[in-house]
Amino acid sequence: MAGAGQVHRAEGQDRVSRRPDANQADASQAANQAGDPAYRFASPDLVGSELRAAGYLPDERISSVVYLGDRLGKPVLVEGPAGTGKTELAKSVAAMTGRRLIRLQCYEGLDEAKALYEWNYSKQLLRIQAERAGHERADWSELQADIFGEEFLLARPLLAAIRAPDPVVLLIDEVDRLDAETEALLLEVLSDYQVSIPEFGTVTSTQTPLVFLTSNNSRELSEALKRRCLYLYIDYPAPERERDIVLSRVPGFDVTLAGQVAGVVRSLRQLELKKRPSVSETIDWAQTLSLLGVQEIATDLVIDTLHVLLKHQSDIEKATAELQRSR
Ligand SMILES: Nc1ncnc2c1ncn2[C@@H]1O[C@H](COP(=O)(O)OP(=O)(O)O)[C@@H](O)[C@H]1O
Ligand SMILES: [Mg+2]
Numbered sequence: 001m002a003g004a005g006q007v008h009r010a011e012g013q014d015r016v017s018r019r020p021d022a023n024q025a026d027a028s029q030a031a032n033q034a035g036d037p038a039y040r041f042a043s044p045d046l047v048g049s050e051l052r053a054a055g056y057l058p059d060e061r062i063s064s065v066v067y068l069g070d071r072l073g074k075p076v077l078v079e080g081p082a083g084t085g086k087t088e089l090a091k092s093v094a095a096m097t098g099r100r101l102i103r104l105q106c107y108e109g110l111d112e113a114k115a116l117y118e119w120n121y122s123k124q125l126l127r128i129q130a131e132r133a134g135h136e137r138a139d140w141s142e143l144q145a146d147i148f149g150e151e152f153l154l155a156r157p158l159l160a161a162i163r164a165p166d167p168v169v170l171l172i173d174e175v176d177r178l179d180a181e182t183e184a185l186l187l188e189v190l191s192d193y194q195v196s197i198p199e200f201g202t203v204t205s206t207q208t209p210l211v212f213l214t215s216n217n218s219r220e221l222s223e224a225l226k227r228r229c230l231y232l233y234i235d236y237p238a239p240e241r242e243r244d245i246v247l248s249r250v251p252g253f254d255v256t257l258a259g260q261v262a263g264v265v266r267s268l269r270q271l272e273l274k275k276r277p278s279v280s281e282t283i284d285w286a287q288t289l290s291l292l293g294v295q296e297i298a299t300d301l302v303i304d305t306l307h308v309l310l311k312h313q314s315d316i317e318k319a320t321a322e323l324q325r326s327r
Pocket of ligand 2: 083086087088173214
């Protein structure tokens with residue numbers, strides 16, 4: 001793996017001699033030559049039209065926060081209910097800019113070794129054994145310099161994004177699933193775009209990645225994390241936007257029918273449900289209606305297909321009762 005990040009030696013590591021890394025110099029030069037500017041979007045409107053061209057339908061606020069995140073070089077924290085297009089936004093920004101997407105999927109128990117980096121222990125061990133077999137008395141400090149070098153470092157998504165020689169989008173998905181301790185690991189990456197590795201040094205990025213964090217709001221994130229980010233709340237879309245999302249995701253779907261779909265979903269969301277239908281479910285429902293060849297939405301049809309929109313039996317029963325009452 002080419003090390004594109006600039007490496008500053010960690011204090012106390014001066015004993016460790018390091019080979020000059022030719023790849024590293026080449027890669028940073030390449031990044032500079034590519035002219036990766038500090039920003040690339042000309043205006044929020046342009047962000048909007050480029051996102052639409054990539055198949056993502058933003059509202060004005062989404063376009064403007066993406067624009068600012070790029071201009072200010074700040075990560076964007078996207079919060080909101082599940083299935084409202086948070087992950088899709090980061091993917092679409094990668095698609096529209098032609099940047100590579102590096103994704104860190106967060107989960108409970110995710111640790112430093114899976115998020116940042118780890119040392120390739122078995123390879124280190126093999127090197128030590130080979131060294132011992134070759135020499136009577138291997139020089140430990142030389143060996144140490146060797147086994148804590150680039151070759152033995154396994155970069156996980158955060159380090160990979162920092163070291164990437166090419167411009168990337170870093171998606172830290174569902175950050176609210178991390179425990180508070182692991183969340184703290186993100187702070188250095190998010191504020192300085194660098195990673196400190198005690199045995200190796202500090203790896204600094206040569207390009208500012210576009211960073212998106214998503215959260216389903218399952219817990220409050222730390223103030224320290226929020227301070228480093230721009231904040232974007234994505235709620236369920238307004239009916240016209242949801243209609244347009246359906247039209248863009250379900251080819252050939254009728255415009256009037258799409259409007260009705262958005263209206264029904266909106267009224268279901270107003271009920272007191274365990275899990276309100278998300279945009280993904282709206283799309284699934286529209287696809288179902290399309291497969292069934294439905295021309296118009298009648299109450300019985302809604303009741304019969306509620307299981308596509310709602311995923312709890314109690315929610316289905318509640319919605320059925322409500323639909324029958326309003327018939
Ligand atoms: N603004 C949007 N434009 C186009 N598709 C969208 C939009 N918002 C949501 N979607 C659709 O909804 C699905 C779910 O979105 P996703 O980003 O996975 O939700 P979450 O907010 O849970 O990360 C996506 O696969 C996408 O098809
Ligand atoms: Mg998501």
